Amino acid sequence: MDEEFSAFYRSTVRPLVGFLIHQGAALPVAADIAQDTMTKAYQRWTELHDPRAWVHTVASRALVRTIAAVREDLVEQVPESTSLLARPDAVAEWEGRYDVLPVLQSLPSRQRQVLAWTLAGYTPSDIADQLGLSAETVRGNLAKARRAAVAYLKKREEKQ
Template sequence: MPQVQASPLVQASASLSPSSSQDRADFAHLYRDLMPRLTVFVMRHGANGHEALEAAQAAFALAWESWETIDHPQAWLRRVAYRQLLKQRDQREHAHEDLPDRPGGRCPAEAVEMEAQEVLVLSVLAALPMRQRQAFAWVYDGFSAHETAQHLGVSAEAVRQNLARARKHLKQTWQLMKEGTE
């Protein structure tokens, strides 16, 4: 009987990480829980919903390939998603074909729901300098100034200063908007 060879795609997917069923389950759980929050995290850096979703998905794809070597997946995914956003913006001038959607499961990013106030905060954040946006996004997601500094490669004092500037700007903008509606 002739031996049937698997297609190159099947062969490639069989060698991808994570290798154990527990690791795959852990990855799936993190994807379900973190994908909506990661998308919003990227939006806090000035991305629109589409850009943020694309960056977050790219980060998870890279995480899948390196899953067994990642020590702190939540921080790792945030760093990589931010880098993916920057990469997308560099490539924005090149046209891409629209790919058809394939039927399948439900993407956790569809669970991203924002109230009007959060949409407003995101638009104000988009006007901030990048370092202030980064500090705000990381700390807002529950990372300490020290942890944020480690992941961004800056001092904790720089994170605190940028965070204070971001909060001041947000407060001033909020005050101006309140005065404009009265």
């Protein structure tokens, strides 16, 4: 069981962080949520039928709760963090490879959420099941998100 979970963790945690960033999370928040979600997945490992979908759903919901909570915990010193990136000093380089982030940030939250699930490899039907929406609603939001992304990119090209 430990080896199976370990392989799942290694193949899933970084894409999960990216998935949360695509939904609007800052890197440290995304990393924390991904780590907490993976801990919960390990605790329920034998019960999970589709672990990848489960961690995406749990992480997405945790992000929504985090955004809604907006509270500060002040500390005198920030503890040393353990990075989920291979090279923590390469955050700017990593973000630079993801030109989609400004596009995603310009979208309304539901469109951003649906597009993030799509970028994570889920179909509209899968997304509908995970978010408790109809497939038509997901497809509609995905179409709107794509149109908005095209408009954003055209506008950006015109400025250059």
